[in-house]
Amino acid sequence: xxxxxxxxxxxxxxxxxxxxxxxxxxxxxxxxxxxxxxxxxxxxxxxxxxxxxxxxxxxxxxxxxxxxxxxxxxxxxxxxxxxxxxxxxxxxxxxxxxxxxxxxxxxxxxxxxxxxxxxxxxxxxxxxxxxxxxxxxxxxxxxxxxxxxxxxxxxxxxxxxxxxxxxxxxxxxxxxxxxxxxxxxxxxxxxxxxxxxxxxxxxxxxxxxxxxxxxxx
Numbered sequence: 001x002x003x004x005x006x007x008x009x010x011x012x013x014x015x016x017x018x019x020x021x022x023x024x025x026x027x028x029x030x031x032x033x034x035x036x037x038x039x040x041x042x043x044x045x046x047x048x049x050x051x052x053x054x055x056x057x058x059x060x061x062x063x064x065x066x067x068x069x070x071x072x073x074x075x076x077x078x079x080x081x082x083x084x085x086x087x088x089x090x091x092x093x094x095x096x097x098x099x100x101x102x103x104x105x106x107x108x109x110x111x112x113x114x115x116x117x118x119x120x121x122x123x124x125x126x127x128x129x130x131x132x133x134x135x136x137x138x139x140x141x142x143x144x145x146x147x148x149x150x151x152x153x154x155x156x157x158x159x160x161x162x163x164x165x166x167x168x169x170x171x172x173x174x175x176x177x178x179x180x181x182x183x184x185x186x187x188x189x190x191x192x193x194x195x196x197x198x199x200x201x202x203x204x205x206x207x208x209x210x211x212x213x214x215x216x217x
Contacts, residue, residue, distance in 0.1 A: 010045040010070040038098030063109045108135045110148045119153035127191040144172035161190040
């Protein structure tokens, strides 16, 4: 998996509160943000709205170590939380968590499906892949953070359900929730025939059985 680089320019922010945040967004085209963690005090900053919006077009930003540049200094962070306007295409606030190469981080990583069109259960037998999860939370050291987790549907049979425990994780990566017992092993994806196709098959099978019974009489 390729490692992309995201660099975000940040500026000191002294004025806080709702009024200051509104002025920041309206007059400077920036949004308020905070950098926290790493054994340091939380640092309020502001960042360019359009710059972050453009970066968010790439889903990789959610599962990458980012670089924040603040007054000539660089810090490694992950995007931990993002607030959006309830109905406008506008960002409201962002939270960034500092990371250390020796400390484990928890990040939601996207799940990618491979060979969805060519998988035998789909192409040959008419099944459909049903996504039950689009991302999964993993824990690892920053340098081991995967960009995404892959599921190869070539290996999935009809009516099979792939659970979190079935995911092939890179070395050094784990799914924390699985430590709490098998009841937390959620389904990720399954392949089965659409409901209408199943009902049609069952009807046809029933009619064939009835015809066979009548012919015997």
